[in-house]
Amino acid sequence: MGQRIPVTLGNIAPLSLTPFRPGRMALVCEGGGQRGIFTAGVLDEFMHAQFNPFHLYFGTSAGAQNLSAYLCNQPGYGRKVIMRYTTRREFFDPLRFVRGGNLIDLDWLVESTAARMPLQMDTAARLFDSGKSFY
Template identity: 30%
Template sequence: MATMGLVLEGGGLRGLFTAGVLDYLYDAGVEIDYVIGVSAGACNAISYISKQRGRNYYINYSYSGDPRYISVGNYLRTGSMVGEQFLYHDIPDRIVPFDHKAYQASRARLVAVCTDLRTGQPFYQRIDDCAAQIDVIRASASLPFISRPVAVDGHLLLDGGTADSIPLQKSIQDGNLLNLVVLTRPQGYRKKESGSDLGSRLAYSRYPQFVAAMKRRPTVYNVTLDLVEQEEKEGRAVALRPSAGLEVARFERNKEKLRALYLDGYQAARRQGEAILRLVKQAENARIAPPAPKEER
């Protein structure tokens, strides 16, 4: 039976575009039960599911320049550029509290995407309890070279973008024939082939499958973009992309750029609002459609 998926790409602070899209969905009353997110996409997703409008924007806009969030000092002290205690504990527990009860009460669930260092393959994990599974969310956003691997249930995990940057195929495989895809790169973007893989081979010499995944990432990414465009043409997907010309770095600190990107996401979703609602209605109709009659013999 057809259902609908919400597919969220990562991209660090480029995820402010996604935050804008999700706040529009909240305002429009659009609730999608299946959400799959990578890195910043996963972090944005949980506040969408807990119905905490504006939370993602507030955190990233307010603390993007805070050394407790992202800094070389964090890396020197802990081995990770991102302040893991600050971002994954201090903020959700005290500073901008996360509503765990609302998340658990929701019908929606996040599937977080990580990459397994040993296999180089995607690691998908349904998040039922954000507090108990915070390490999976953290792993999804732990970038290679600037983050420590995260151990989860015998797996060593890093950023999901290495193996599956835009997990549309996974959403389809899970039964979602209709999808709303939120990208963090503009129309026409294609990932360039990387040059030498010497750095990754040195840094991850114990994990050759992970090195191979990093090397093939541009090809996999571009093939997935082709799939996104094909699903759009066939009417099975709506894809939202940032406007061309909005140059925002992964660790952007310019607050004007961050606000502009958030507003761009909100406006992009609003412009496609009717198309999104049609897709939602199509998914709802498919859910309640009676089963096809069995062929008599």
């Protein structure tokens, strides 16, 4: 049998890429496709309340999309992308998949939303110029 190693900050800290700094707070947004609508709603409420105590931002897949909208201060963006674009045949096409193609077309999603609903990148740039980090 293996040895049981308790999980403590002392055991984990040496494994981290950067040292732990008390007082820094991260916002982590998970992926999950259309389930990301929950995160989109939470971040919309954060924006309405002007709540942003975070120093680091981490997002994957739908979480990265929602986090981008949060950092650009665009309430409703994540919900609109999920409701208007991820429900369309151009994005999700089981028949295309059966014929040997991809089930979802992320390139179409990114191109379509960038053309019709561009993110306000200057808002995010000002946030990062203030010392915040996005991963």
